[in-house]
Amino acid sequence: xxxxxxxxxxxxxxxxxxxxxxxxxxxxxxxxxxxxxxxxxxxxxxxxxxxxxxxxxxxxxxxxxxxxxxxxxxxxxxxxxxxxxxxxxxxxxxxxxxxxxxxxxxxxxxxxxxxxxxxxxxxxxxxxxxxxxxxxxxxxxxxxxxxxxxxxxxxxxxxxxxxxxxxxxxxxxxxxxxxxxxxxxxxxxxxxxxxxxxxxxxxxxxxxxxxxxxxxxxxxxxxxxxxxxxxxxxxxxxxxxxxxxxxxxxxxxxxxxxxxxxxxxxxxxxxxxxxxxxxxxxxxxxxxxxxxxxxxxxxxxxxxxxxxxxxxxxxxxxxxxxxxxxxxxxxxxxxxxxxxxxxxxxxxxxxxxxxxxxxxxxxxxxxxxxxxxxxxxxxxxxxxxxxxxxxxxxxxxxxxxxxxxxxxxxxxx
Ligand code: GLV
Ligand code: MN
Ligand code: MN
Numbered sequence: 554x555x556x557x558x559x560x561x562x563x564x565x566x567x568x569x570x571x572x573x574x575x576x577x578x579x580x581x582x583x584x585x586x587x588x589x590x591x592x593x594x595x596x597x598x599x600x601x602x603x604x605x606x607x608x609x610x611x612x613x614x615x616x617x618x619x620x621x622x623x624x625x626x627x628x629x630x631x632x633x634x635x636x637x638x639x640x641x642x643x644x645x646x647x648x649x650x651x652x653x654x655x656x657x658x659x660x661x662x663x664x665x666x667x668x669x670x671x672x673x674x675x676x677x678x679x680x681x682x683x684x685x686x687x688x689x690x691x692x693x694x695x696x697x698x699x700x701x702x703x704x705x706x707x708x709x710x711x712x713x714x715x716x717x718x719x720x721x722x723x724x725x726x727x728x729x730x731x732x733x734x735x736x737x738x739x740x741x742x743x744x745x746x747x748x749x750x751x752x753x754x755x756x757x758x759x760x761x762x763x764x765x766x767x768x769x770x771x772x773x774x775x776x777x778x779x780x781x782x783x784x785x786x787x788x789x790x791x792x793x794x795x796x797x798x799x800x801x802x803x804x805x806x807x808x809x810x811x812x813x814x815x816x817x818x819x820x821x822x823x824x825x826x827x828x829x830x831x832x833x834x835x836x837x838x839x840x841x842x843x844x845x846x847x848x849x850x851x852x853x854x855x856x857x858x859x860x861x862x863x864x865x866x867x868x869x870x871x872x873x874x875x876x877x878x879x880x881x882x883x884x885x886x887x888x889x890x891x892x893x894x895x896x897x898x899x900x901x902x903x904x905x906x907x908x909x910x911x912x913x914x915x916x917x918x919x920x921x922x923x924x925x926x927x928x929x930x931x932x933x934x935x936x937x938x939x940x941x942x943x944x945x946x947x948x949x950x951x952x953x954x955x956x957x958x959x960x961x962x963x964x965x966x
Contacts, residue, residue, distance in 0.1 A: 556957035557901060559662035564952035568654045568907050569949070571598070572638075575648040575844075579703040582940025587692075588616070588720035592674035595638040595650075596728035599657065599678060602855050602930075605786045606661060608828075612730040613737040614703055616680040616721050617693040622660045624673040629743055630923075631673040631752035632963040634659060634956060636683030636915060637693075639840075645942020647749045647932060652669070653678045655747040655953040656748035662957050670964035672742060673892065679915045680721075684713045687720075688915060689773060689879040692750040694915035697737045697920050743963040745890060746916040749944050753935030754908055755851070761951050762898040762905035763929030764889055768917045769885040769909060771852045772857065774843040776864060778873040782829065782837035796839040804841065806863045811856060818856065819846040819911070843875075848909065884917040890926030890959070897958035898928075903951050912937075928952050 561626035575593030575598070576583040585591040598619055603610045612618050621631065626690040636652020656676035663674060679697070684690020687709045687955040707718040725732075733739075750756075755763050780796030804822055810818035825841040843860070847853045857877070864875045891907075898905040908929065916927050933943040 554666045556659070556662050556666050556668050556961050557626050557954035559666035560658055560950055561662075562946050564661070564954060565654060565950055566657045566946040569646055569650065569659070570651050572654070576640065579794055580940040581643050581646075582942065583640045584642050585638065585640040585644070587643060588687070588717065588724045590727065592639055593724045594728035596678070596724070597679070597732070599653065600640070600728065600730055602657065602753060605698055605733045606664060608660060608812045609731050611733050612725065613697070613733045614735070615693050615696040615737050615826055616724060617697060617737060618678045619728060620657065620660065620676040622663065622674045622697050623668050626671045627673060629672045630673045630740045632743045632745075632814040632960055633675040633677055633741050634745050634747065634749060634960060635677030635679060636746050639681055639683050641683055641685050641938050642903075643940050645937055645939060647942055647944050648743070648751065648937050649652050649682055649748070651749055652747045652943070655956050658953050659957045659960055661959065668961060670961060672964040674960055674964050682915055684773075685850060687717050691881070691913055691915050694918040696855045696917040698784070699738055701738060708854065737741060741919065741923045742966070743890060743923055744916060744919040745894070745928065745956060745959050745963070746914055746951055747912055747928045747930070747956050749932040749934060749937060749942070750929040750935065751839050751937035753910045754931070755906070755929060756935060757807050758906060760904045760906045761930065761948055762903045762955055764891060764898065764905055765910050765927035765929055766886055766896045767848070767909040768884040768913060769775045769846050769848040769911060771844065771846040771879065771881050771913050772853055772877060773879040774845070774860065774875050776800070776841050776843065776873065776875045778803070778839045778868060778871050780835065780837050780839070780871045783832040783835040790834055793835050794871050794949065795835050796871055797836040800825065800827075801839060801874060801946040802867040803863055803873065807843070810859050810863060814945035817847060818852070819844070846911070848883055864922075874963060881913065881917055884920050885893075886916070886920060886926045887924035890924050893959045894926055894928055894955060898953045901954055901958065902949070903955065928955050
């Protein structure tokens with residue numbers, strides 16, 4: 554039996570159903586933020602499944618969780634697949650989790666089909682891909698790829714002031730796994746990540762497999778505006794330093810400046826804080842986040858300069874600052890891996906198309922270490938980062954079949 558034929562659609566679907574209970578929300582989505590109790594529960598379940606199949610597991614100093622199926626040449630560099638198990642606060646059941654479950658299903662399919670591979674094949678769940686609780690996102694893979702400093706990441710705080718190092722220690726206590734000592738990162742021969750598309754193109758074009766060629770560049774910022782708290786009933790306009798009023802002027806100018814003709818630039822203000830948050834006090838402080846993306850890094854740089862100008866020109870009378878918290882350049886995936894994905898999809902008679910990714914993924918960091926690529930499957934109406942996110946069992950299985958074929962080829966190279 555081939556590895557692809559050993560993929561079990563029912564098993565894979567049931568695993569999604571089981572996972573959706575960990576942090577499940579009333580609307581059918583999940584809230585499983587990085588290094589939360591729900592994240593720990595997801596780690597424990599993956600570890601239990603791995604142990605039951607005789608695969609080894611270990612974690613590293615940023616909490617990435619690895620599952621290893623041994624190869625006939627254990628000292629050869631492994632091939633790896635995976636994604637993330639953390640979610641948005643109002644996330645769906647598939648963003649990230651599908652990539653981890655597809656990788657695990659691949660290991661099981663190889664096992665069930667009795668296929669031996671020369672290289673070890675590994676599944677990985679990267680820590681904190683979403684970056685909604687702790688900034689920056691795609692943290693575990695970036696530390697693994699030595700793009701971010703471990704110590705700097707351990708010192709990050711969430712919006713409530715919880716230090717990442719403490720949240721990680723608590724998570725690893727609740728979900729223990731053997732620790733790989735030292736800085737995260739080891740040699741990997743190739744990496745392939747599976748994910749739902751999170752956009753509408755595959756569904757619109759009636760294709761089952763997206764052969765992912767690239768990921769657009771992304772940058773995130775925090776804008777902080779300092780005002781002066783004052784009585785809402787007595788303070789004349791001229792005497793006010795209203796931090797929220799300044800934030801709205803800045804935001805309005807930014808929306809206008811980033812409205813490009815061909816709708817390629819992505820600009821989002823996703824979190825706004827106003828304090829002290831009292832109806833009858835003029836806001837003394839406002840903080841908001843910006844997420845900006847484009848396929849061309851030079852275009853991102855020129856918009857960034859514009860954002861700085863806007864903060865300077867629109868904030869008065871309040872002092873304001875814009876801080877860049879992430880800068881991930883565009884990723885071009887390895888042509889060899891892209892070719893293997895396309896060939897596997899075609900061999901399995903699955904309709905497919907080449908496409909870039911609008912969303913960021915852990916693969917963008919691992920691609921700096923080794924040849925890497927991605928496989929997309931459709932999601933209903935392209936909706937993601939939403940509790941109603943949905944994908945079909947047969948598409949999820951199809952993407953996994955492509956993955957097994959590609960991993961088998963890479964693992965025997
Ligand atoms: C990942 O969820 C991203 O923000 O692209
Ligand atoms: Mn994701
Ligand atoms: Mn996401």
